Amino acid sequence: MTMLQPGWNELGKSHEGRIIRAYANFDSGKVGAGGWTLILGGTHGDERATVPFLEHFIECHLGNGKGLGATAVLPVLNPDGYERNTRHNARGVDLNRNFPGLWSADADEPPGPHALSEPESRLLHDLLSHGKPARIISLHWALSEIDADGEEGYKWGRSLWERLHPHHRSLFRMKMPDSGSFLPGSLGTFCRTAMKNSVHLLTLELPYHYKPELNPLPEDHFITARRVWDAEREKYWQAVYPAVESLLLSAVGSR
Numbered sequence: 001m002t003m004l005q006p007g008w009n010e011l012g013k014s015h016e017g018r019i020i021r022a023y024a025n026f027d028s029g030k031v032g033a034g035g036w037t038l039i040l041g042g043t044h045g046d047e048r049a050t051v052p053f054l055e056h057f058i059e060c061h062l063g064n065g066k067g068l069g070a071t072a073v074l075p076v077l078n079p080d081g082y083e084r085n086t087r088h089n090a091r092g093v094d095l096n097r098n099f100p101g102l103w104s105a106d107a108d109e110p111p112g113p114h115a116l117s118e119p120e121s122r123l124l125h126d127l128l129s130h131g132k133p134a135r136i137i138s139l140h141w142a143l144s145e146i147d148a149d150g151e152e153g154y155k156w157g158r159s160l161w162e163r164l165h166p167h168h169r170s171l172f173r174m175k176m177p178d179s180g181s182f183l184p185g186s187l188g189t190f191c192r193t194a195m196k197n198s199v200h201l202l203t204l205e206l207p208y209h210y211k212p213e214l215n216p217l218p219e220d221h222f223i224t225a226r227r228v229w230d231a232e233r234e235k236y237w238q239a240v241y242p243a244v245e246s247l248l249l250s251a252v253g254s255r
Helices: 050-062 079-084 119-131 151-163 187-192 221-231 233-251
Strands: 007-013 019-024 037-040 071-074 135-141 145-148 200-206
Touching: 007 119, 019 050, 019 119, 037 119, 050 071, 050 135, 050 233, 119 187, 135 187, 135 233, 145 151, 151 200, 151 233, 187 200, 200 233, 221 233
Parallel strands: 037 071, 037 135, 135 200
Antiparallel strands: 007 019, 019 071, 145 200
């Protein structure tokens, strides 16, 4: 059973033995009525921006007693994939297709031989099942959108989006929920089915460019994201990180 303490918590290890850890600003045995929020990055190792964004957020906000609500940040769930700059883990499995709750061997990405076959997804499953966060914000790259699961999750996500400065809001479109759509083996489907919507999940898809065209999304958006990250990282950071920071702070404000 995973219990969180203030500071860095070792949750387990990847297939290749890299430590996976989360930083918490609370004791999970003493959580108040508002529950706690998990912020997650690096599920796909080639979604590069998610990891340094969350590492910087930890450094700036979680360890300094600024009065945030109970929050844990897991900056890189897939350290083997991050080391290789690959979407999948070291065993070639997409961790976001490896969760129980409508897991399917016929998923659009390699789902593993069975649900929770991977050490990385197992440790996150343990954290969610025993730690029971009230909210999850999962960072991905680079669809330039806010995607919320369920009606209540959508209301929460839209309220966060509307609170953003108009310039920051222009980096993301607010995706309308589809209650009949399930992505087999994904974290979102797990939260909606196995966890019976007991946790609100918000997927924050970082923009592919610091000046994105949202409608329609270009087919080569991920190629563009990699190019911009490699060639114009400072411009991307200066334009996008403040928007992400603002949304996260709004989500985890004092409770």
